[in-house]
Amino acid sequence: MDRRAVLEILEGYRSGRVSQAEALEKLTVLPFEDLEDMKIDHHRALRQGFPEVVFCPGKTVDQIVRALTELARVSPNVIASRATGEIFAAVQAALPDVRYCERARMVVLEREPLPKDQERFILVMTAGTGDIPVAEEAAVTAEVMGNRVERVFDVGVAGMHRLLAQGPLLRQANVVVVAAGMEGALASVVGGMVNKPVIAVPTSIGYGASFQGLAALLTMLNSCAAGVAVVNIDNGFGAGRLAAMINRLR
Numbered sequence: 001m002d003r004r005a006v007l008e009i010l011e012g013y014r015s016g017r018v019s020q021a022e023a024l025e026k027l028t029v030l031p032f033e034d035l036e037d038m039k040i041d042h043h044r045a046l047r048q049g050f051p052e053v054v055f056c057p058g059k060t061v062d063q064i065v066r067a068l069t070e071l072a073r074v075s076p077n078v079i080a081s082r083a084t085g086e087i088f089a090a091v092q093a094a095l096p097d098v099r100y101c102e103r104a105r106m107v108v109l110e111r112e113p114l115p116k117d118q119e120r121f122i123l124v125m126t127a128g129t130g131d132i133p134v135a136e137e138a139a140v141t142a143e144v145m146g147n148r149v150e151r152v153f154d155v156g157v158a159g160m161h162r163l164l165a166q167g168p169l170l171r172q173a174n175v176v177v178v179a180a181g182m183e184g185a186l187a188s189v190v191g192g193m194v195n196k197p198v199i200a201v202p203t204s205i206g207y208g209a210s211f212q213g214l215a216a217l218l219t220m221l222n223s224c225a226a227g228v229a230v231v232n233i234d235n236g237f238g239a240g241r242l243a244a245m246i247n248r249l250r
Contacts, residue, residue, distance in 0.1 A: 009023050010023070050077070050145050050241075050244075052071060053078075053079045053080070053081055053141075053237065054067045054068055054071070054078075054079070054080040054081070055080075055081050055082060055237075056080055056081065056082045056083045056084070056087055057082050061086065061087055061090045064080060064083070064087055064090070064091065065090050065091055065093075065094050067080075068080055068091055068094070068095060068098075068107070068109070069094050069095065072095055072109055072111075076109075076110075076111035076112035077109060077110050077111065077112060077113070077114065077144060078108075078109040079106055079107070079108055079109075079140075079141065079144055080106065080107040080108075081105070081106055081137065081141075081237050082105050082106075083100070083105055083106060083107045084105070085100070085102075087107065088100040088107050091107050095109060097109065097111065101136065101140045103132060103133055103136040104133065104136035104137045104139070104140040104141075104236070105133060105137065106137060106140050106141075108140065108144055110144055113144075113146075114144075114145065114146030115146060116143075116146055116147060116148045117147075117148065117247075117248075118148055120147075120148070120174040120247055121147070121148040121149060121150055121172070121173060121174060121247070122139075122142050122147050122148070122149045122150070122173065122174065122175045122176075122177060122243045122244070122247050123149075123150050123151075123152065123169060123170065123173035123175070123176045123177070124136075124138050124139040124142075124149055124150070124151050124152070124176075124177045124179070124240075124243075125151075125152045125153070125155060125166075125176065125177065125178050125179070125186070125190065126152075126153045126154060126155070126156075126178075126179045126180065127154075127155070127156030127157070127178075127179070127180035127181065127182065127184075127185075127186040128154055128156050128180070128181065128182070128205065129153060129154050130181060130203070130205040131153075131179040131180060131181055131203045131205055132153055132179075133236075134179045134201055134203045134234050134235075134236040135151070135153065135177070135179040135201070135236060136236070137236025137237050137240065138177045138179065138201065138236040138237070138239040138240035138243065139151055139177075139236075139240065140240070141236070141237050141239075141240030141241055141244065142177075142240040142241075142243050142244045142247070145240070145241065145244040145248075146244070146248065147243070147244050147247050147248065150169060150173070152166050152169065155186070156180065156182075156185075156186050157185045157186055157189055160189075163186070163189065163190075167193075170190070170193060170194050170196075171194065173194070173196055174196060174246075174247050175196060175197050175199065175243045175246050175247050176190055176194060176196055176197070176198045176199070177198075177199045177201060177239045177240065177243050178190050178198060178199070178200050178201065179201040179203055179236065179239075180200070180201070180202065180203060180216055180220075181202070181203035181204060181205030181206045181210060181213060181216050182205065182206045182207075182210060182215075182216065183206075183210075183215055183216060183219055184200070184202050184215065184216025184217070184218075184219040184220050185219060187200035187219075187220045187223060187225075187228055187230075188219070188220070188223040188224065188225045188228065189225075190225075191223055191225025191226070191227055191228040192225040194227075195227075196227070197227055197229065197243075197246055198225070198227055198228045198229070199228075199229055199230075199231065199239045199242055199243055200220040200223070200228050200229065200230045200231070201230075201231055201234070201235060201236060201238075201239045202214075202216035202217040202219075202220055202230070202232075202233045202234075203216065203233065203234055204233055204234050212233070213233035213234060214233070216233075217230065217232075217233055229242070
């Protein structure tokens with residue numbers, strides 16, 4: 001429930017269109033709704049500008065469906081991350097208007113798309129093709145949260161000419177998200193090329209000594225380029241959310 005929804009309830013009560021009992025019932029679920037094994041945070045959109053996002057791993061399909069159904073009852077736009085095709089099919093049976101972003105592994109309900117500023121955009125980049133699922137998680141998150149997103153994939157440091165060809169787009173972007181596995185060097189290179197915030201996402205792509213993304217994480221944390229921030233390994237959602245918040249600041 002966002003600020004607009006609360007104002008609509010209050011205005012409805014003031015005008016007499018909504019009874020006191022109806023207004024009270026709607027406002028009662030505003031802080032959170034207790035489903036015994038879950039506490040649905042309906043207040044999050046009011047506090048942070050977007051509803052609670054459902055992280056699927058560790059939850060049963062039934063729990064995910066119930067969580068999304070309850071969130072959708074109050075919020076027009078809802079996301080579930082790290083979702084499988086099986087989860088999507090179960091959710092779609094309850095919420096027919098959801099869509100599945102397969103590469104991002106996200107279930108998205110977007111009944112009221114947020115307006116996008118076409119002049120201020122987020123650029124999502126990957127070092128390799130194997131990093132695309134994490135990058136897509138960031139991109140879809142930012143898009144649903146009301147941002148224009150551009151994508152550039154497979155421009156890692158093994159072929160610098162591919163990255164240098166993206167110079168105009170890099171200069172135009174307002175925020176840059178860089179997803180890279182292996183040694184994770186791309187984030188530092190991009191950080192040294194732009195005067196924009198760079199959000200680095202280490203991915204678990206790589207051979208044995210990459211330690212499932214730890215090598216890339218340490219490289220990014222030790223970047224000598226100023227203005228590079230780092231999220232957790234494979235945390236495309238966190239990068240997309242942070243990029244969206246930065247891009248919408250005025």
